[in-house]
Amino acid sequence: MYQKVKGTQDFIGLEAKKLRYVESKIRSVIEKYGYEEIITPIFENTEVFVRSAGEESDIVSKEMYTFSDKGGRSLTLRPEGTAPVVRSFLENKLYAQRNLNKFYYFGPMFRYERPQAGRFREFNQFGIETFGTSSPLLDADVIISGTEIFNALGIKNIKLKINTIGDFPSRTAYAKLLQDYFRNNISSLCRDCNRRLEKNPLRILDCKIDKDNPVLKNAPKIDTVLSDEAKIYFQSVIDILDAYGVNYEVDRNLVRGLDYYTDTVFEYILDSNDELGGLAICAGGKYSDMVKSFKGPDIPGIGYAFGIERIIAIMDLQNLFPALETGADIVLIGLDEKAKEKTLLYANKLRMAGFYAEMDYVNINLKPQFKLSDQLQAKYLIIIGEEELNNKVLTVKNNTTKEQESIPEDRMIDYFKEKIK
Ligand code: ATP
Numbered sequence: 001m002y003q004k005v006k007g008t009q010d011f012i013g014l015e016a017k018k019l020r021y022v023e024s025k026i027r028s029v030i031e032k033y034g035y036e037e038i039i040t041p042i043f044e045n046t047e048v049f050v051r052s053a054g055e056e057s058d059i060v061s062k063e064m065y066t067f068s069d070k071g072g073r074s075l076t077l078r079p080e081g082t083a084p085v086v087r088s089f090l091e092n093k094l095y096a097q098r099n100l101n102k103f104y105y106f107g108p109m110f111r112y113e114r115p116q117a118g119r120f121r122e123f124n125q126f127g128i129e130t131f132g133t134s135s136p137l138l139d140a141d142v143i144i145s146g147t148e149i150f151n152a153l154g155i156k157n158i159k160l161k162i163n164t165i166g167d168f169p170s171r172t173a174y175a176k177l178l179q180d181y182f183r184n185n186i187s188s189l190c191r192d193c194n195r196r197l198e199k200n201p202l203r204i205l206d207c208k209i210d211k212d213n214p215v216l217k218n219a220p221k222i223d224t225v226l227s228d229e230a231k232i233y234f235q236s237v238i239d240i241l242d243a244y245g246v247n248y249e250v251d252r253n254l255v256r257g258l259d260y261y262t263d264t265v266f267e268y269i270l271d272s273n274d275e276l277g278g279l280a281i282c283a284g285g286k287y288s289d290m291v292k293s294f295k296g297p298d299i300p301g302i303g304y305a306f307g308i309e310r311i312i313a314i315m316d317l318q319n320l321f322p323a324l325e326t327g328a329d330i331v332l333i334g335l336d337e338k339a340k341e342k343t344l345l346y347a348n349k350l351r352m353a354g355f356y357a358e359m360d361y362v363n364i365n366l367k368p369q370f371k372l373s374d375q376l377q378a379k380y381l382i383i384i385g386e387e388e389l390n391n392k393v394l395t396v397k398n399n400t401t402k403e404q405e406s407i408p409e410d411r412m413i414d415y416f417k418e419k420i421k
C-alpha cells in the first residue's frame with residue numbers, strides 16, 4: 001500500500017472544511033483592509049528564493065525542495081510566499097499603476113523540516129505583502145490587521161512580540177556589536193552559528209539550536225545602537241498600537257531570520273503550556289531592501305505570514321470551530337425501480353432549487369434507505385412508491401416531528417421553500 005509522503009497530510013471532509021472555514025474568515029477580514037488576492041505558481045526558478053532568503057538562511061541552506069525539470073532548469077517548490085509575490089510585482093510592473101499595492105495570498109508551502117507538532121513538509125500559509133509606502137502608520141495598520149484576524153477567529157492566549165532591527169546604519173552597527181560579542185563566546189555556539197558569525201551575526205539570535213543558551217539571552221541589545229530616526233519610527237508604531245489597544249511585548253531579542261528586514265519585526269506566538277505553546281503562528285516585518293535586491297526600484301514593503309495548520313490546531317484545542325457538517329435537507333426514498341428513477345429526477349430539481357438532497361442509488365428496501373437518512377441526519381424524507389407514482393404525489397415525512405403528509409409533485413419545490421429556510 002502506498003503512504004503519503006512524510007510530513008504531508010490529507011484533509012478529508014471535516015478537516016478540509018476547517019481549512020476552508022479559516023480561509024474564508026481571514027479573507028473576509030483582510031479584504032476590508034483593501035488587500036487583493038494574488039495567486040502565484042507553486043514553483044519558481046530556484047534563484048527567486050535564493051536571492052530573497054539568502055544562501056545562509058535555514059530555508060535555502062536546508063529546507064528547499066529543489067529539482068531539475070526535463071529541460072534542465074533548477075526549480076523549487078515555494079518554501080514561502082514573499083519572494084514569488086515580489087517577483088510577480090516586478091515582472092508585471094505593478095508599481096507603475098499605484099503608489100501602494102496591497103496583496104494577500106493563500107496556499108501550500110514546502111519545506112524539508114523534521115515533522116513534529118505544528119511542523120510539516122507541506123503546510124498552508126496565509127500572508128500579506130504591501131509595497132510602496134514606508135510609514136509607521138502602515139506598519140501599525142498591518143499589525144492591527146493581524147491582531148484582528150486572531151480576534152475574528154476567536155483565538156485566545158496569543159502574544160504579540162515586536163521589535164525593531166533599525167534602519168540600515170543601525171543594523172550594520174548592531175551586526176558589528178554582535179560579531180564582537182559572539183566572537184568571544186563562539187565555542188559554546190552550534191556549527192551553524194559559527195558560520196553565521198562572519199556572514200550574518202543577527203541570525204545567531206534566531207538560532208533554534210542555541211535558543212536557550214544564556215550567551216544568546218545576554219547578547220547586547222539593539223537599542224544601544226539604534227539611530228534616532230529608527231527610534232522615533234519604532235516609537236510611532238508602538239504609540240498607534242497603544243492607541244488602538246493592541247497588547248504586545250517588546251522583545252529586544254526578536255530578529256527575523258532573513259536579510260532583507262529593517263525596522264519593525266513582529267511575531268505572534270501561542271502563550272500556553274500545551275505541546276503547541278511557544279510556537280509562532282504568524283511572523284512578519286518590514287523589508288526595505290527586498291525589492292531592490294531583486295534588481296527592482298527602491299520600494300519598501302511590509303508583510304506577514306500565518307501558518308494555517310497551527311491556527312487549526314489551536315482552534316481545535318480552544319474549541320472554536322462552529323458545527324461545520326450540515327445534515328441533508330431531504331433524503332429521497334424509492335420503493336421500486338421506477339420510483340428510484342423518479343427520486344433521482346426530483347433530487348436534482350431540489351438541488352438546483354438550493355436544497356441538499358440525497359438518495360440511495362442501489363437499494364429498494366426501506367432499511368438501508370432509512371439508514372442513509374440517519375447517517376445524513378436528513379430533515380425530511382420523500383417517499384415514492386407505486387401509489388405515489390400513479391397519483392403524481394409525494395409522501396413527505398418530517399424527521400423531527402415524524403409527521404407525514406401527501407403533497408402534489410408539482411408543489412414539491414414551493415413546499416420545501418416554505419418548510420426549510
Ligand atoms: P519556525 O520558527 O516555527 O520555524 P519560521 O520562522 O520558519 O517558523 P516563517 O518563515 O516566518 O516561519 O513562516 C510564517 C509562519 O508559517 C510561521 O509562523 C508558522 O506559523 C508557519 N510555518 C512555518 N514553517 C512551518 C512548517 N514547517 N509547518 C507548519 N507551519 C509552518
Ligand code: MG
Pocket residue numbers: 058
Ligand atoms: Mg522555520
